[in-house]
Structures are given as structure tokens and as C-alpha cells.
Amino acid sequence: MSIYIKTTDALPRALLWDIKQPFICTSCWQKRGVSHLQSRKSLVPHSPTGPSKRRATTIASVSAVNATKSIPDSYKELYKELSALGSKAAVYINLSQLQLALKSLESRDPVTRVALLNLNGRNGARQLASLLLADPLEPQADWERQLGETIDQDRRALLIRYGDAPEADQRHSIVRTISIPSTKLQRHKLEILISENASPEADVLVPDLYSPEIASSRSSHVTYPVHKTILYGEDLMEMTQILGRKLGLVSEYEKRMIQGMINATWRDDKKEHATQGPVFLNIGRAKAALVSFRKSLTDATKYGHGWLESGIPSAFDWLAKGLDSQRLRMKPVVASLIELLVERVEASIAAEQQQREYNLASSAVTDSVRHRLDARVGIWSARGHVELRDQLDIAFQTKNWGRLAWWKLLWHIDDVSNIADDVLQRSWLVNAEKEIIWVVGRIQEAGLINTTAEQHKNFRRTSTLAYPSLGSLPPPPSLPSLGKSSFSNRAEKRPFVPSNPWPQQISIARDILSSSTIPSLQAYSQRLLLQALSTTVISSMLSSLIYVSFPTTSIFEAGAIAAFGFMFSLRRLQTKWETTKKFWQGEVREEGRKVLNEVEEIARTAVAEGGKSKMDDVEIENRNEARIAVQRVKEALAKASQS
Numbered sequence: 149m150s151i152y153i154k155t156t157d158a159l160p161r162a163l164l165w166d167i168k169q170p171f172i173c174t175s176c177w178q179k180r181g182v183s184h185l186q187s188r189k190s191l192v193p194h195s196p197t198g199p200s201k202r203r204a205t206t207i208a209s210v211s212a213v214n215a216t217k218s219i220p221d222s223y224k225e226l227y228k229e230l231s232a233l234g235s236k237a238a239v240y241i242n243l244s245q246l247q248l249a250l251k252s253l254e255s256r257d258p259v260t261r262v263a264l265l266n267l268n269g270r271n272g273a274r275q276l277a278s279l280l281l282a283d284p285l286e287p288q289a290d291w292e293r294q295l296g297e298t299i300d301q302d303r304r305a306l307l308i309r310y311g312d313a314p315e316a317d318q319r320h321s322i323v324r325t326i327s328i329p330s331t332k333l334q335r336h337k338l339e340i341l342i343s344e345n346a347s348p349e350a351d352v353l354v355p356d357l358y359s360p361e362i363a364s365s366r367s368s369h370v371t372y373p374v375h376k377t378i379l380y381g382e383d384l385m386e387m388t389q390i391l392g393r394k395l396g397l398v399s400e401y402e403k404r405m406i407q408g409m410i411n412a413t414w415r416d417d418k419k420e421h422a423t424q425g426p427v428f429l430n431i432g433r434a435k436a437a438l439v440s441f442r443k444s445l446t447d448a449t450k451y452g453h454g455w456l457e458s459g460i461p462s463a464f465d466w467l468a469k470g471l472d473s474q475r476l477r478m479k480p481v482v483a484s485l486i487e488l489l490v491e492r493v494e495a496s497i498a499a500e501q502q503q504r505e506y507n508l509a510s511s512a513v514t515d516s517v518r519h520r521l522d523a524r525v526g527i528w529s530a531r532g533h534v535e536l537r538d539q540l541d542i543a544f545q546t547k548n549w550g551r552l553a554w555w556k557l558l559w560h561i562d563d564v565s566n567i568a569d570d571v572l573q574r575s576w577l578v579n580a581e582k583e584i585i586w587v588v589g590r591i592q593e594a595g596l597i598n599t600t601a602e603q604h605k606n607f608r609r610t611s612t613l614a615y616p617s618l619g620s621l622p623p624p625p626s627l628p629s630l631g632k633s634s635f636s637n638r639a640e641k642r643p644f645v646p647s648n649p650w651p652q653q654i655s656i657a658r659d660i661l662s663s664s665t666i667p668s669l670q671a672y673s674q675r676l677l678l679q680a681l682s683t684t685v686i687s688s689m690l691s692s693l694i695y696v697s698f699p700t701t702s703i704f705e706a707g708a709i710a711a712f713g714f715m716f717s718l719r720r721l722q723t724k725w726e727t728t729k730k731f732w733q734g735e736v737r738e739e740g741r742k743v744l745n746e747v748e749e750i751a752r753t754a755v756a757e758g759g760k761s762k763m764d765d766v767e768i769e770n771r772n773e774a775r776i777a778v779q780r781v782k783e784a785l786a787k788a789s790q791s
Contacts (some may be wrong), residue, residue: 151705156377163716170403177522182447187783189574200563202554204431217686217705218254219253220255220256221787222255222787223256223505225784226486226785226788227253227254228248228784229781229784230784232290233493233777233780233781236770236776237241237497237773237778240487240492240493240496240774241489241493242351242354242495244371245353245354245485246489247373247782248261248373248374249470249489252482252485255335258337258482259309259338259339260337260375260471260479260481261341261373261374261376262339262376262377262467263343263353263355263372263374263376263377264317264343264351264380265340265343265352265355265377265378266343266380266381267381267383267386267387268381268382268383268386270382271297272378272382272411273343274295274748275296276378276380276411276429276431276463277308278292278295279340279540280460280467281330281332281333282438283330283331283444284438289329290313292317304320304323304324304357305322305370306323306325306327306341307323307324307325307331307340307341308323308326308328308333308341308342309327309328309340310327310329310330310337310342310723311328312648313329322357323341323370323372336471338468338473343355343357352379353377353402354373354374354376355371355372356371357370357371357372367701374405375405375482375484375485376407377405377632378467379406380408380410381408381409381410382410382411382413383410384412387408387426396530396697400457401484401487401491402438404470408427408720409428410426411428412429413431415428421639427463429458429459429460430458432456434458435456435492435697437450437451437453441455448715470484480790486785489783490778490785494778497774497775497778500771501771504767505763507560507764512759512760513594513596513758518596518756520592522592522756524552524587524749525751525752525755528580528583528584528748528751529747529748531579531580531583531757532580533744535577536576536577536737536740536741536744537737538775539575539578540575540733540737540740542575543574543575544571544733548567549567549571551567552564552567552673553724554726555718555722557673557677557721557725559678561673561674561677564669564670564673565669565670568665568666568732569662569666571656571736572661572666572736573658573662574664576740577658577744580654584650584654584751585650587751588650588751588754590649591758595759596754596759649786651747651750653747654747656741657739657740661735661736665732666737669728673725673728673730676720678718679717679721680718682719683713683717684717685712686713687709687710687712688713688714690710691706691710693711694706694709
């Protein structure tokens, strides 16, 4: 049998000494001729300076920990799944209680632990244990006399277990152990832990036992998980309040494993004890009945009435319920412990998930704020489209843009790029770019945009558009090249990462329009002008050649050929250049509409989806694994209970 220590200080020296000693069972001691164990009448404390012989202790030896465990075949699957549950649901399970469940599966008839917690800080719990374990047909033993004492200066927890002869182990600083030859302990394989200073506010099925001797700030305590717990008190109001808190919000398994018992000395009726609720006891009447019966068997009738009315039989019936094995089946108390363990894990998982969902919901922005911001984004989008239309109409009707007329191209051929770039910088979504900064600021102020770089990926994103490298030549001038979208992928890509926390699509689109379409427009204008001049020169030379070669040709006939070539070149220049300008104007307008729609979509997405935190994928996966482990334990428990 082992208990589980959680301490912030070193183990007591006596405990360390005790672990180093070899374990010698009682039978071996008898064979070696140690007869003084059986002849001891009093419970003499054992000193660590005595003989190097170890008695029963609450701490498992090193060899016991490393020993191969013999698990019954019908429990092996359940033992394996419980062990897996401890690893998969470590944060949701009480590990000490899990260890008790695993320990209970190592035998078909395991030892059952019962805690007797005294709520009043007196010795009533020890007296109750003495009456529960007493044998009326035997004279009063020394252990009964010690347990029945009304004054006990030792405030440590007391562990009572079966032993062939009375024996005490005082070496542990938190728990003292006594072994008594009680037939009830032997028959039911029972251990009783008595604690005089346990807190009812804690988990009474895993009571914390604190050391009363530790006066420093570093306190030591032991968690001692049990199968069942008795809450003993002498105040009816206090017991009612505690049971109401403990049993009001717990499962049926816990209600079967926790029982309140009250020493109701004021209760002098002979009514039958209730099957539910606290058990009413009368310790004084039970002691008087037991003493009278031991003095004389003629008082058997008086003893029977007094013993029954004291409530001790009802208390022991609850204590012994579920402790006996049933035709090789699992003990009901062990099955209840495992079912309670599984139920608590499920409740912990559900509580954590509910808390996470509540935290996410409480941190979300209200719908009214989202609707107001969404409307503001819509207003910005409408104003942006109006600005795009009106400002470009004005820009394309200005005197500066009029310099690019086809008949003025010869004098302003070098100003094409400057004039086109001036249109983009002065008239292409200038106000919309400024207003979106204010709109995004309002969205971020409402908590819909976090300041982390990961959540700025929509606003501060890397462009997939190409920038011409330094010294590179523009693409060959052609009309189809102007028809390509300025947002199409190029052969050479250079990432562009803006540093501002607002949407950068407008500035990115303006820069790429300026760097990709304007050079092509400039080159194409030069090409058209060169073609016009070439056609004019060639036609003039052809006219001169015909005039010289054929004397019959008049100067008017030869001049007609030169005039035709000149007019053809001018008409071709006018048609293609005006078409190219209109196409570039349409391209600028279309890209403006695209970028406005893109920014609007990003802003609306931020308003609709922003501020909604998501659960951690790792936490979700851990909870799912824990649920699967719980389900496997349930299936294995059902198989083990039927075998």
C-alpha cells in the first residue's frame, strides 16, 4: 500500500531511514523467533535508532515500485486503458486517484481505503472507528482503549489496518499507522484513515493530510486517495450545510461514496434510521451498551436495543457496502471509483471547453459596432468610385493631357511618360487612399484588427506584382501588351512589403501601373511616330525616283504619290495613337475599380471576421484524444464488469 506525497521540503530523516531498511513480513518474524511482537500489550512507538527491522509502512519500498505487477487477465485491458487515460488526460485527471484505481486492479480482492474525516477537530472520529471495529464477544483491547481516549495530543492522521498482532508505526511525520487484529478489517480487506484536521472544502475523496509539526513556511502534506469517505460531525447545522454543498452538485457515484454521520446525543427517539441523508449516531449509548454486554451476557437484550438505537449497525452497513467480491467479479466499490474517475475527466473536459467558448464570446465585438463599421466601409467604397470617375474625367480633359494629341506628338514625344505619371499621381484615388487610413483606424480601434504581424497579413501583405530591376529594358512596345492586366504575374518578381498597418493595395497598384504600363505607352508612341516619319520619307523618295526615272511623269503625278504616303502615315498615327490612349484610360479606370473592390472586400472581411479569436488547435486535439481515451476506458470497464 502506498500513499502519494506532495511536499516542498525534504522527507523526514526517519522516513528516509525507513525506506533503506529491508521489508520483513510478520510470518518471517515469527519463524525467526521474534516472539516479543505477539506479547506486546501496549502500542510502543518505534524509534529509528532501534533494530534494523522494518514493520508495515505507508511508503512503498524501492523493490515494490519496480516489481513486476501481476494483473488479472480480465483486468488487463482496463488497466492498460486507464494507464493511457493518465497520459492522454493528465491535465484533467487526479493522478493520485488514478494510481489508487490502478492499484485496485492489481488484484481481484484489493484493499479498500475508507477515510473518516472529523469536522469538529475533536476525537469523535477515533471513538467512532473504535466502535465500528470492536468485537462485543471479546474483552476490550488496548487499541480500543487508545482509540476511545477523549484526549489525544498527537494531531497526525491515523491509518488503521489489519495485523495479526497490535503494532504501531510512529516514524512518519504526517501519518501514523497502527495494525490491529480486527476481524472486520480482515474480512473486508479494509483500511481506515482518520483525520482530525481535514478540510471539508477540499475533495473529501482525496483528502490532504498536513503535518502539524512543520512550523516553517515550507509545509509538507500528503494526498491520500480513498474509495469511500465518512464525514463525521457533532453539529447538525454544520453537517447539513457541508452535505448540501458536497452532495448538491455531485454525481450519483460520489453520493454513494460520501456519507455524513452525526453524533446526535440530543436525539432520544427510537425511530428507524433513514436510508438516505446523514446517519444519526449516539456514541455514548453505543459505548454504554458495549460495556454492559461485555460485563454480563444477561444484558444481551439491553445491549441489542441500545446498540441498534445508537446507529452503529447502520453506519457499518454503509461502510461495508460494496466491499465484498461477487463471484470473481470486480468489487462494486472499485467499479464506482473508476466510474467516478471517468466522470470527473469528462466534466473537466466539458468545463474547460465551455470556459474557452465563454472567453471567446465575451471578447467578441457587438453586432451593432460591426454594422456601423460595415456601413462606413460601404460609404468609403461609394465615394471612391465617384472620385475615380470624376477625377479621371477631369484629368483627361485638361490642357496637360491635350498635349498628347496625335498631331502634337512630334513636339511632346518625350513628355508622354511624365504626363501619364502625373495623371496617376494627382487624379487616381488620391483621396480614397487617405480616407481608407481613417476607416481602418476606426476598425482597429474597435478591436477588430490586432497589432500582430500575423493578423496583418491581409493589410500588410507581400505583393506578387513585378518591379522592373535597375537597368532592365521595358518589354517590347505593342498594343496587346497594354491590354494585359497590371496585376498579372511577370517573369521577374520582387517582393514589396509596405510598413504601414493599413491596406496598401491602392499605392501598390499605382506604382505598378506607373512602372509597367507607362514605359510601354512611351515606347509605343515613339514607335508610331517613327513609323509615320518612315512612311513619309519612303513615299517621298519613291515619288522623286519615279519623277526622275520616267520623263513623261509630271511633277503633280509624282507629288501625288508623296502626298498619299504622307496622308497614310498621318492617318495611321492618328488612329493607332488615339486608340492606344483610350485603351490606357480604360485600363486605368478598370484597375481603379478592381483595387477599390479588393480593399472593400478586405475591410468588410476584417469587420465581419475580425476580433473573433479561435481555439488553439493543440487544445482541441488534446481534448479529442482525452475523450477517445475516456470512451475506451468505459468500454473496457463494461467488459471487465461482466467477466
